[in-house]
Amino acid sequence: MGRTLAEKVWDDHVVRRAEGEPDLLFIDLHLLHEVTSPQAFDGLRKTGRQVRRLDLTIATEDHNTPTLDIDKPIADPVSRAQLETLRKNCADFGVRLHPLGDVEQGVVHVVGPQLGLTQPGTTVVCGDSHTSTHGAFGALAFGIGTSQVEHVLATQTLPLARPKTMAITVDGELPEGVTAKDLILAIIAKIGTGGGQGYILEYRGPAIEKLSMEARMTICNMSIEAGARAGMIAPDETTFDYIKGRAHAPQGADWDEAVAYWRTLKSDDDAVFDAEVVIDADSLAPFVTWGTNPGQGAPLSADVPDPASYEDASERYAAEKALEYMGLTAGQPLRDIKVDTVFVGSCTNGRIEDLRAAAEIVKGRKVADGVRMLVVPGSARVGLQAVEEGLDQVFKAAGAEWRHAGCSMCLGMNPDQLAPGERSASTSNRNFEGRQGKGGRTHLVSPQVAAATAVTGHLAAPADLTDAPTPAGV
Amino acid sequence: MEAFTTHTGRAVPLRRSNVDTDQIIPAHWLKKVTRDGFEDGLFEAWRKDETFVLNKPERQGATVLVAGPDFGTGSSREHAVWALQNYGFKAVISSRFADIFRGNSLKNGLLTVVLDQKVVDALWELIEKDPQAEITVDLEAREVRAEGVTAAFELDENSRWRLLNGLDDISITLQNEADIAAYETQRPAHKPRTVQA
Numbered sequence: 001m002g003r004t005l006a007e008k009v010w011d012d013h014v015v016r017r018a019e020g021e022p023d024l025l026f027i028d029l030h031l032l033h034e035v036t037s038p039q040a041f042d043g044l045r046k047t048g049r050q051v052r053r054l055d056l057t058i059a060t061e062d063h064n065t066p067t068l069d070i071d072k073p074i075a076d077p078v079s080r081a082q083l084e085t086l087r088k089n090c091a092d093f094g095v096r097l098h099p100l101g102d103v104e105q106g107v108v109h110v111v112g113p114q115l116g117l118t119q120p121g122t123t124v125v126c127g128d129s130h131t132s133t134h135g136a137f138g139a140l141a142f143g144i145g146t147s148q149v150e151h152v153l154a155t156q157t158l159p160l161a162r163p164k165t166m167a168i169t170v171d172g173e174l175p176e177g178v179t180a181k182d183l184i185l186a187i188i189a190k191i192g193t194g195g196g197q198g199y200i201l202e203y204r205g206p207a208i209e210k211l212s213m214e215a216r217m218t219i220c221n222m223s224i225e226a227g228a229r230a231g232m233i234a235p236d237e238t239t240f241d242y243i244k245g246r247a248h249a250p251q252g253a254d255w256d257e258a259v260a261y262w263r264t265l266k267s268d269d270d271a272v273f274d275a276e277v278v279i280d281a282d283s284l285a286p287f288v289t290w291g292t293n294p295g296q297g298a299p300l301s302a303d304v305p306d307p308a309s310y311e312d313a314s315e316r317y318a319a320e321k322a323l324e325y326m327g328l329t330a331g332q333p334l335r336d337i338k339v340d341t342v343f344v345g346s347c348t349n350g351r352i353e354d355l356r357a358a359a360e361i362v363k364g365r366k367v368a369d370g371v372r373m374l375v376v377p378g379s380a381r382v383g384l385q386a387v388e389e390g391l392d393q394v395f396k397a398a399g400a401e402w403r404h405a406g407c408s409m410c411l412g413m414n415p416d417q418l419a420p421g422e423r424s425a426s427t428s429n430r431n432f433e434g435r436q437g438k439g440g441r442t443h444l445v446s447p448q449v450a451a452a453t454a455v456t457g458h459l460a461a462p463a464d465l466t467d468a469p470t471p472a473g474v
Numbered sequence: 475m476e477a478f479t480t481h482t483g484r485a486v487p488l489r490r491s492n493v494d495t496d497q498i499i500p501a502h503w504l505k506k507v508t509r510d511g512f513e514d515g516l517f518e519a520w521r522k523d524e525t526f527v528l529n530k531p532e533r534q535g536a537t538v539l540v541a542g543p544d545f546g547t548g549s550s551r552e553h554a555v556w557a558l559q560n561y562g563f564k565a566v567i568s569s570r571f572a573d574i575f576r577g578n579s580l581k582n583g584l585l586t587v588v589l590d591q592k593v594v595d596a597l598w599e600l601i602e603k604d605p606q607a608e609i610t611v612d613l614e615a616r617e618v619r620a621e622g623v624t625a626a627f628e629l630d631e632n633s634r635w636r637l638l639n640g641l642d643d644i645s646i647t648l649q650n651e652a653d654i655a656a657y658e659t660q661r662p663a664h665k666p667r668t669v670q671a
Contacts, residue, residue: 015650015653015654015657016650016653020631020632021632022632024647024650024653024654026654026657026658026661028665028666029666029668035504035505035551036504036550036551036552038507038508039507039508039509039552042507042508047644049644052654054668054669055667055668055669055670056667056668057668058668063501063504064505076505078505078506079505081505081507082505082506082507085507096668096669116666117666117668118666119665119666122665122666127550127552128549128550129548129549129550129574131550142574143549143550143574144550144574144577145550145551145552145555145574145577145578145581146552146553146578147552147578147581147582147643148577148578148581150644151643151644151647154644154647154648155644155647155648155651155654156654156658157647157654159643159646159647161630163573193492193544193547194543194544194547194570194572197544197570197572197573198573224548224574227544227547227572227573228573229573229574248666248667248668250664250666254663254664255664257662257663257664258662258664261662261664293492293494293547314491314542314543315491317489317490317491318490318491318492321490411496411501412501412502413501413502413504413505430494430496430548430549432494432496432497432548433496433497433519434496434497434500434519435496435501438500438519
């Protein structure tokens with residue numbers, strides 16, 4: 001019987017398989033950041049262990065880093081201490097680190113692919129649930145806890161029970177104005193926040209094959225929001241073109257050998273998935289969330305749902321609680337929801353294509369009165385590229401704030417937070433209560449919807465903008 | 475890791491689904507670099523509400539959390555497990571746990587027990603009616619017992635063995651160090667490296 005993509009990558013990494021034990025998997029790439037690693041390094045110290053494979057390990061700073069005044073000492077002493085702890089740990093153990101101010105610093109899931117370290121058929125782990133992002137390359141990539149971080153540091157392996165596999169086939173073609181973000185939000189709304197639990201998702205079908213690498217990363221990034229630890233997309237020419245020439249891409253004969261291997265990384269025609277879901281891309285529209293989990297979403301043209309319409313008691317209760325927290329009324333059109341803040345950034349939508357898409361919409365327009373728009377590149381290098389392309393000027397001219405790279409308002413561990421009761425349209429991945437700041441209310445959106453929302457002041461798609469942009473320079 | 479064999483204690487009913495890790499421990503607590511001191515951060519936002527179940531006097535000292543489905547969704551932060559343990563919880567019961575949270579809990583000796591929602595409903599009724607009612611979580615027998623409730627639960631034999639003996643995963647893996655070394659010699663040259671070894 002044929003094997004799925006996930007099974008092939010899994011099998012290629014089994015160090016040890018024994019009856020009654022989880023498989024011991026080899027880890028090709030271990031990404032570290034300041035938040036989930038300090039206790040792991042402490043564990044190594046206590047047991048007198050070393051990092052087994054420094055050449056498969058890399059660290060950066062992202063969760064705590066400020067996006068303003070990065071040349072000054074970090075104001076929050078607790079954040080500063082955590083960053084200093086990472087720096088000390090990396091120095092003591094010899095781990096390559098890209099600290100704040102370095103050109104390769106940024107959100108860990110933007111940095112890996114950008115350096116060409118994320119490659120098809122590799123196993124990638126990080127103490128961060130959005131490690132699923134790297135699955136866009138046909139890598140088996142998943143988030144781990146701090147105990148597992150220590151385990152990988154010490155052994156370069158993880159004991160793991162093999163998950164089931166689920167095919168998510170996206171037929172047709174995304175209509176004009178509908179993005180990868182809309183697609184993944186629609187998938188999560190369909191299968192639910194627990195729908196992917198215990199599975200590795202494989203996104204496939206014509207609509208997926210047409211996506212750029214960055215759009216594929218947006219899709220795989222949010223697999224965890226459907227409950228799946230990992231999401232994957234089979235590598236193809238789009239993948240190879242993206243990797244070729246990057247700092248850590250294979251060179252010369254290694255490149256040919258790598259590509260020959262990468263071409264084998266697709267689910268066999270007779271492979272059997274444990275579950276299958278089919279989505280019709282043609283029927284999709286811009287999608288936004290109205291609630292407090294990423295599965296509580298609807299097309300932008302819809303109204304806030306009535307909790308009474310849910311048959312399941314726990315979903316009904318969750319919807320009631322969500323509307324209460326979000327300050328929304330059943331039946332209210334989603335387009336009427338006014339926002340205070342717009343956040344463009346994060347490991348979901350902080351790459352150059354995302355910034356270009358948002359810039360194209362705000363170009364020659366103004367951010368609505370009373371709305372604050374924050375644009376945070378996913379990495380310092382993405383920021384540099386945006387500056388080269390003049391995107392920072394477009395954002396600034398529109399009245400948006402152009403910031404330095406980091407996780408920023410996605411989770412508000414740095415000063416970029418919502419105030420209590422404030423409402424955002426955010427290109428990030430989680431609309432949990434208080435995620436972007438205590439009492440803050442989050443609507444998850446695509447970069448295009450974020451930009452249109454910034455201009456109108458209420459949830460909107462680019463197609464809703466009736467004004468013509470003012471020509472540049474005026 | 476501390477071993478887990480059997481535990482009996484009073485319980486807290488948390489009638490909410492999709493309790494995400496940002497609710498269990500908000501992000502600003504994640505700046506700490508230790509594994510302890512997270513108890514005050516547990517459900518921090520909800521605890522500001524006096525009527526929140528954890529604030530009720532009759533729930534003080536409870537050690538078993540009985541939660542709605544999809545407990546622990548969201549982030550991979552192990553801090554969520556440490557916060558529950560620091561507060562005093564020894565076991566969490568739910569009809570469904572998020573994968574990463576579950577993995578983290580079992581690595582720290584916080585027993586996460588999956589039971590049918592019907593059983594969870596029965597436990598909620600019992601402990602809401604009688605806050606003094608105790609729940610026993612017996613890992614040796616793989617069974618949850620309370621007044622009027624006896625329910626078997628599943629846990630794979632390997633995880634159970636590690637928990638019962640409080641075994642350290644890394645030591646177990648390092649017993650097979652030769653397998654790791656053998657695998658390493660066969661890795662293809664084209665695999666990425668972060669630095670020259």
